[in-house]
Amino acid sequence: MTSRPKRTRARRGDGEQLRLEIINAVKDLIVEKGSVESVSIRAVAQRVGVTTPSIYLHFADKGALLDAVVTDVFAELDVAIMKAAADVADQSPLTVLRAQGLAYIRFAVDHAEHYRVAVMEPCIVPPDVDEVIREGAFAHFMTTVQACMDAGVFADGDPLPIALDLWTAAHGIAALMIAKPYLPWGSVDEVGDRALCAAALGHAAIGLIGTDPTPDAITDWLTAHRP
Amino acid sequence: MTSRPKRTRARRGDGEQLRLEIINAVKDLIVEKGSVESVSIRAVAQRVGVTTPSIYLHFADKGALLDAVVTDVFAELDVAIMKAAADVADQSPLTVLRAQGLAYIRFAVDHAEHYRVAVMEPCIVPPDVDEVIREGAFAHFMTTVQACMDAGVFADGDPLPIALDLWTAAHGIAALMIAKPYLPWGSVDEVGDRALCAAALGHAAIGLIGTDPTPDAITDWLTAHRP
């Protein structure tokens, strides 16, 4: 373990700078080591060219440091999703919804360990609920769901439950493809597209059935609509 | 930390007995401590009334021990799902499928930390793929999917992709409800039922549409079938 070139001590108000360097060092080390558990505070400190206790000047403990990483990863995810939405040629709501869902899954698979830390570990301190729903990736996703409702794809109503459900669909695919890669999934885009379509179409169809979708009601409806 | 009453040393062929005691001790400690990370080999040893190195007579390292716990949890999950399937009065395939899906989600939420260890952590050594598909909880679930196909609920074909998709749907709900409990999910049964119905109905509807479900095709189909 060779230590990095000595850092020059930060100026008086520039302590914050080290904070960002630390977060990035953690993200890099997570990728290099392949898992969060094998990233130690000591290794992070060495990577940024500082001694271990300096980390604790900027983060209360390892949990707080990882929480900061989670926030960073969510921001990155949000950027990826917004970019994907902006990049589709046809801006019809369902197309945008699909693009966002696929971008979500692709981000998760491409940044598997970062995604795991952000979404699969229980956060130490639960963030503000309203803030999650009002801002960030989930909020942007819910806007698209609302657009789908306005366009008549989904039955009118509260977009929140449907957005949550579609999120669980995307997360389910991403999480299992990451955790059980040896199963015969097929390509990310193929699996993602199929499952997301099924989820979206399913919710739309529930809207069409109208009543509470008991297995019987579903069977009846399917029989009625079979060609 | 008071130590347990001294174990009497096992008889000559009974080393296996300690193995089982260790696995159960780990499962208990996971529940008590609230997370896997905070369960130490030392604590496990003390719980079963043995010194630390004795653990390594039965498991190569901590990873192998946790792998054994995972296997145990999957077996427990399988039992829960099979029981749920047997307990439903109406044995129509879709009803059974729903019962199994809900039982899966309920098991996950009720045994959150065990479920996390089993499904969310990457296994050290990937299990035999064919065995997973042929035996255990997933295999039993796939049988129900096949029954749904035979009953005409899903379009005929390979049950594997649909079973995988439905699994991801169930896992998505369970995983996010566990990891982000502060979000406004509603009751487990309600959310699970809605999302599982949407996934199943969605796959059935994809079968009805026939062609590859592009957003356009879905929109057209929905327009055609709106009352």
Place this chain on the structure above:
DNA sequence: CTTGATAACTTAGCGACGCTAACCTACGAA
């Protein structure tokens, strides 16, 4: 230009961790 409060960082070290080498000891077949 000196001073002195303090932000920024270090040295030294505690207790707990996973894990191992080396030793012990009771059982049970010969």
Place this chain on the structure above:
DNA sequence: TTCGTAGGTTAGCGTCGCTAAGTTATCAAG
């Protein structure tokens, strides 16, 4: 009665998260 060995134990290495207490560079004030 002997003795190989399954089923343990004692002692300890290196690393971990984290902290108390000390050091040094910076910069506003006199």
